[in-house]
Amino acid sequence: MDQIVDTRHRLTEETLGAYEAPGLEVTIGRDLVAFIPVASLIIGGYGRVDVIGPRDQVKLIADRAQSVDEGEPGMPAEECDWVWSAYPDRSRRGGFPLDEAGLANVLEVVLGGA
Numbered sequence: 001m002d003q004i005v006d007t008r009h010r011l012t013e014e015t016l017g018a019y020e021a022p023g024l025e026v027t028i029g030r031d032l033v034a035f036i037p038v039a040s041l042i043i044g045g046y047g048r049v050d051v052i053g054p055r056d057q058v059k060l061i062a063d064r065a066q067s068v069d070e071g072e073p074g075m076p077a078e079e080c081d082w083v084w085s086a087y088p089d090r091s092r093r094g095g096f097p098l099d100e101a102g103l104a105n106v107l108e109v110v111l112g113g114a
Contacts, residue, residue, distance in 0.1 A: 003027045009037050016040060023049075031111055035060075046082055053110025059087045060098060060106075 007023040021037035031054050038048040047062035065081035084098035088109045096102050107113075 001027065002029070007034075007036075011037060011039065013039060013041055028107070028111065033107065033110055046080075051086075051106055051110055053107075053112070055112030056088070056110050058106045058109050060084050061087060061095075 003026075005025045005027075007025055008020050009023050010018065011021050012018045019040075021040070023037055024035040026033045026035070033051060033053045036050045036052060038050050040047050042048050042061070045061045045063055049060040051058045051060060061084070062082045063085050065083045085095040086098050086102050086106050087093075087095045088106075089095075096105065098106070
């Protein structure tokens with residue numbers, strides 16, 4: 001039976017201290033896919049969530065929507081526009097936008113569909 005369950009995860013970051021972040025467990029058929037928050041502050045991004053399924057995992061990273069040159073100099077991160085991108089590779093190569101088609105691709109990767 002397909003279902004979505006909210007989860008809570010305790011994280012500790014040097015600059016933010018300890019806090020709870022929301023996650024999800026999504027059951028699709030007999031397979032479980034977990035969306036697990038990893039960090040809010042990362043180098044080159046503003047958040048990371050790992051999507052872990054029975055066959056593989058994908059990193060979701062929040063990136064600035066515009067390049068630094070297009071934004072106002074010194075604009076605080078919380079005032080910038082951010083977009084989520086998915087990275088199935090262990091590096092930050094091969095990323096794609098996390099839109100409707102991107103989410104379908106993420107699920108295909110972690111569930112092992114072809």
